[in-house]
Amino acid sequence: MEEIVNKVAESSLEVFDLEDYFPDNHVVELDISQWLLEGFLLKEKDFREQLKNFDWSIYEDKYVGITCATDAILPAWTFALVAVYLNPVALKVINGNLEAITIVWYEDILSKVDYSSYKDKPVILKGCSKKQVPQAVYTLAIQKLMLHAKSIMFGEACSAVPLFKRK
Structure with a gap:
């Protein structure tokens, strides 16, 4: 043989x-509908209070895509305000879903290979x-x-x- x-x-x-x-777990999606009344209505005072009291440390050293899982109509500043809270802890923040932030991760990683x-x-x-x-x-x-x-x-x-x- x-x-x-x-x-x-x-x-x-x-x-x-x-x-x-x-x-793996370095890239995550943050759904802001959790802070909207019934997932759809943004009440500014309540929204700001929830952001202020949220434990942002869970996003430490992560790439975060901010999204809204519902069809809520939101003011233009909504995602920017969430980014204000994320920026001090997260490595990178974008307005986008998990796939979009994963692509950003790869862009950064592949540029360093x-x-x-x-x-x-x-x-x-x-x-x-x-x-x-x-x-x-x-x-x-x-x-x-x-x-x-x-x-x-x-x-x-x-x-x-x-x-x-x-x-």
Whole structure:
């Protein structure tokens, strides 16, 4: 019997896996409807009082997306006021949902990655995530990888789709 050889393991192929940078509990969504009367009506005095008495420390060192889960019609200053309370404790605050703040997380993380190990090598941008990596993050990642890699494929080594090849 012939020995089975793992040609992928022996190749210079590098895998770039976005799950390695997944934020886990560092990225959260804050739904402000919890401070609205019946989830819809903003009574300014009550709203300000609830914000003042809220324990903001739970958002310490987190990326926070401020959202409203209901179809409440809110004054333009609402999200800005919540951001005033979040800013001293959170790492980053945006007006957006969990996906939007996750993309911001990845923008920051991918700008700090050392891509030198991918220099002039074939790279697989790993697909088939077990975690919810937003689709937009793959677009961010390929733009970074294109500056370094010889070629980029998407997916898994056994069934990769070619995306880029340096000329």
